[in-house]
Amino acid sequence: MATVNKNYLRLQGSYLFSRIGEKVRNFQSENPDKKVIRLGIGDVTRPIAPAIITALHSAVDEMGQESSFKGYAPDLGYEFLRNAIAENDFKARGCDISPDEIFVSDGAKGDCSNIQEIFGSDNKIAVCDPVYPVYVDSNVMAGRTGEYDDITEGYKDVIYMPCTRENGFAPDLPSQVPDLIYLCFPNNPTGAVITKERLQEWVDYARKNGSIILYDAAYESFITEEGIPHSIYECEGAKECAIEFRSFSKTAGFTGLRLGFTVIPKELTAGGEKLWPLWARRHGTKYNGAPYIIQKAGEACYSQEGRAQIKEQVAYYLENAKYIYDGLKSAGYEVYGGVNAPYIWLRTPGNMTSWEFFDQLLEKVNVVGTPGSGFGPHGEHYFRLTAFGSRENTIEAIERIRNI
Amino acid sequence: MATVNKNYLRLQGSYLFSRIGEKVRNFQSENPDKKVIRLGIGDVTRPIAPAIITALHSAVDEMGQESSFKGYAPDLGYEFLRNAIAENDFKARGCDISPDEIFVSDGAKGDCSNIQEIFGSDNKIAVCDPVYPVYVDSNVMAGRTGEYDDITEGYKDVIYMPCTRENGFAPDLPSQVPDLIYLCFPNNPTGAVITKERLQEWVDYARKNGSIILYDAAYESFITEEGIPHSIYECEGAKECAIEFRSFSKTAGFTGLRLGFTVIPKELTAGGEKLWPLWARRHGTKYNGAPYIIQKAGEACYSQEGRAQIKEQVAYYLENAKYIYDGLKSAGYEVYGGVNAPYIWLRTPGNMTSWEFFDQLLEKVNVVGTPGSGFGPHGEHYFRLTAFGSRENTIEAIERIRNI
CATH class of the missing domain: 3.90.1150.10 (Aspartate Aminotransferase, domain 1)
Known part of the structure; x- marks a missing residue:
């Protein structure tokens, strides 16, 4: 049964x-x-901004003509988009991320919730408290959190990292070492940010302990102050310990268009196994790519006008x-x-x-x-x-x- | 670590x-x-057909105007699309499926591979052999299949149901009872179909044993002969034992636009638990909806012209x-x-x-x-x-x- x-x-x-x-x-x-x-x-x-609307119309026309029609998208996403992302979001900020390390998707929510799948079911997760519910809920579904405890209002096997007015809503390094650490800056829901120096401490901590940081940077385009990292790869050694999630939802108003991407550096490993091939396999097996017209809309975000x-x-x-x-x-x-x-x-x-x-x-x-x-x-x-x-x-x- | x-x-x-x-x-x-x-x-x-291209352009224009802009889609998908699906794909064929039982998604591949998540990890799956690889691979990832056996060229804990020229590429009812049965008709890869009488036998078998049939009907629009069911819900009692997957990919050439849907009847249970709320929870937690413009394109498939x-x-x-x-x-x-x-x-x-x-x-x-x-x-x-x-x-x- x-x-x-x-x-x-x-x-x-x-x-x-x-x-x-x-x-x-x-x-x-x-x-x-x-x-x-x-x-x-x-x-x-x-x-949606006019330059993006123009790109959408033009891509729709392409889909209506035999000579320019597009079927299934390439597994990782179209190169034109991955190139634009690598160039503008990473190289321009001194981060050595190549187009092949970028997996285009239909948004950060899916990626943030699916990423736990490539890790062992006994991996211990740490999350900020308060936090975007998707990190914990996706791990509950996967059986990684243990029972809910009504008294602490949390799951027994999750390491909650309090974010309070006392610590400026940026958590302290946990004393019990987690395997997977979810961080989100600029933060949802508190709006807090983390300085590059503080984020470097997290990267050093993760490298020392063999933890993986799952870094949700969906709100990076709202950073207005200097000294705040836009990407975790601005920190030294982050390619050895971090996965980053990005979204076009808030940057360019794509909540109804659906586009995002995940960065998995080629050299990143967990317990000696490379993570890139695992995520590539998941992407290839369970996902069929963001629509061509939406990927063209994403590309338009990087034009001068866009x-x-x-x-x-x-x-x-x-x-x-x-x-x-x-x-x-x-x-x-x-x-x-x-x-x-x-x-x-x-x-x-x-x-x-x-x-x-x-x-x-x-x-x-x-x-x-x-x-x-x-x-x-x-x-x-x-x-x-x-x-x-x-x-x-x-x-x-x-x-x-x-x-x- | x-x-x-x-x-x-x-x-x-x-x-x-x-x-x-x-x-x-x-x-x-x-x-x-x-x-x-x-x-x-x-x-x-x-x-893509002209009527759909027109709908896409019009939806793109809506996204460019403040008064008609659309953000996040409703969890299950837009009502205009779910209504059109319920009416045309089900009610018109005598199947009692309501719009609330339809979950709009970005395609059948994702749905077919994600559906296993809401079932117990000890559930035994049965698949046709040969079969679309996604059914087995998604269960391998979830740990439901056991080790691969080089001699049988299959996973030890999977029930393979041979589809041969002798049985017309439609499997026999398995003697070892599976918990989850993947069926796909018209079949990928063999192109075989199943008669309504034969499919009814499967439904009866599943009801008798408390099994769930995961019915992939992605190719139903290619059915040309009479007596071949377009939906498993044409069979009596199927709402008590079957989930159906549909896709716009082959029906309307949406492989590059991405649209599909899954039907989970409200009364469907497994081991006494209703499945609808579980899939709704997964949908709400791990997915953010198909793009509005793509859902409008889907709606256009049901217009007279489309x-x-x-x-x-x-x-x-x-x-x-x-x-x-x-x-x-x-x-x-x-x-x-x-x-x-x-x-x-x-x-x-x-x-x-x-x-x-x-x-x-x-x-x-x-x-x-x-x-x-x-x-x-x-x-x-x-x-x-x-x-x-x-x-x-x-x-x-x-x-x-x-x-x-």
């Missing part, structure tokens, strides 16, 4: 954003006249972030993030729980945010707002919150 | 089509003047199939398939091995096919040709093979 993967039954509640979505839908259907402003899920709102346009878009969201940050701060909130990241991380007022504050915002002022506790126990009493709304909605939402 | 998933090290050779691709690239670079005709990998060559155009495209490939079938048959080859499928399955001449015949075709007449043994030991001495080439190339390839 067929049976289910029992690890799935250990998952807590529904996926955070699905739960938020449901709450909002219910509220909206009971209150159809209310205008709900969504600063919850990290979804963008600016339209770069200027997406830079403007990021600047727009960063202005929203500043507006939220300043608006809440001047209203007496304790606020973090928002300078090198599209996320503002605020302390809930009056020691409310994160979900209490969520309900209050939704019901009283019809603003949707994300409860910090949804990202882990150390997120309790915090709340995430995103800068991805329209300017108008962002201003209105902050006005509403200020007047609670 | 991090270690790798040792199950990956049990995988045999490289993914079949990657290996073929490499052989062809090497030959081509050593013989740059030769015109190689590829009837190997099942990739389409006809351009349907007529893709029907014409399928007919074009079926004419190729007939040409290959007739041409090889009249040249004395033993040939199967090609009537309800885009694949022609032929017996290699003179008892050559499949790879010997592959090399002969590539080197002597510069035609690429797929060695039957790449699909499993019972594929040895067989060879697959696809009907997805252009008419001109198909005719030329068959002329060349006839003149070996």
Whole structure:
């Protein structure tokens, strides 16, 4: 008799954003006249930039002609895109990453959740707390986390690394050595960043211990300050211990187009085995490539015109972030993030729980945010707002919150 | 210290089509003047139909305007597409499948390889032999297959169901009862089909034993004969024992656009646990939806114009199939398939091995096919040709093979 993967039954509640979505839908259907402003899920709102739209149209035309029609994409992704990525995202920042080390995919969420598959089921993972839920949930599904503990609000076999206002929301090196270390900077949900010196300490720690760092750099284009690494490969020795994930979702508004990539250096090993061939095999067996037209859209992000346009878009969201940050701060909130990241991380007022504050915002002022506790126990009493709304909605939402 | 998933090290050779691709690239670079005709990998060559191109352009324009821009897609896929699928692919054939039971994805390859994840790691799988390699390989990666046995050329814990000319390339019910049964009709690679009566026997067998049938119907649009089921849900009781995979890749030439879907009936259980919520959780946690513009392209396949155009495209490939079938048959080859499928399955001449015949075709007449043994030991001495080439190339390839 067929049976289910029992690890799935250990998952807590529904996926955070699905739960938020449901709450909002219910509220909206009971209150159809209310205008709900969504600063919850990290979804963008600016339209795709004109240079990218032009590239999309042109690629669509190619698909309609026999002479230029494209079927299955090459396993790693089209060379034109991998070349542009290697050149602009890595070589231009002094990182020695070759196009062959880049695996194009349909986004960082899939890559971040699938990467654990190529590692042993007994590998111990460490995650920041709070953290993007996908890292832990994908490991729960794979049976790597053990049982959920209601008291600690965490899985027994996971090393949680607290990110608190005391450590500037950048974790300390764990005393119990993990095999796999998930790091995300600029951070989701706290908006915190890490200096190059601090990140180098992580790289040194991983190399010393034979750990692999799974580095989620999905928000790197929001970095505005000097001295903050855009890629982990800016650190010495990172090619021996780190995998990096990137996304076009926030950089260029591709949440609805789907494009990302993963970097696996050729020399990277775990327990003496090279990781590149394993990920290549997974990619070849379980995935059939991002659509040609989307890869052409990705290429357009690196043209002179495209770069200027997406830079403007990021600047727009960063202005929203500043507006939220300043608006809440001047209203007496304790606020973090928002300078090198599209996320503002605020302390809930009056020691409310994160979900209490969520309900209050939704019901009283019809603003949707994300409860910090949804990202882990150390997120309790915090709340995430995103800068991805329209300017108008962002201003209105902050006005509403200020007047609670 | 991090270690790798040792199950990956049990995988045999490289993914079949990657290996073929490499052989062809090497030959081509050593013989740059030769015109190689590829009837190997099942990739389409006809351009995307005009009605779909129009829908793509229009959706691209929507993405470029703030008022119509789309971010993350809904978890299960856009309703407009799921409604069109439920109506046209299921209700129109008398199958009671609702839009909520349809999970839109980026193609059947990913779904077929990911589905095993929601089942227990001790579940025993049964596959046809020969078979599309993805079913077995994805289970090898998950540790469900045991060691590879060089003598039987199979994995020790897999139930292989021989598909031979004697049983018309449709397997007999296995005596050892599997938990998960992979079936694919019209079949890749043999081009065989199954009658509704025979498929009903499988459904009855699965219900009696508590097995789940994983039914890959990616090639259903090539069915030309009456009495052949297009969906397993045409059989009574299938909603209690079957998951179905569909693809737009071959139906509408979407190999480079990427769109497919999986049907999981709400009432379907394994060992008493409902499967729908598990797949929904996987979808929500590890996947972020097919691009909006691609889902709009999928919707266009169901418009009156779109349907007529893709029907014409399928007919074009079926004419190729007939040409290959007739041409090889009249040249004395033993040939199967090609009537309800885009694949022609032929017996290699003179008892050559499949790879010997592959090399002969590539080197002597510069035609690429797929060695039957790449699909499993019972594929040895067989060879697959696809009907997805252009008419001109198909005719030329068959002329060349006839003149070996």
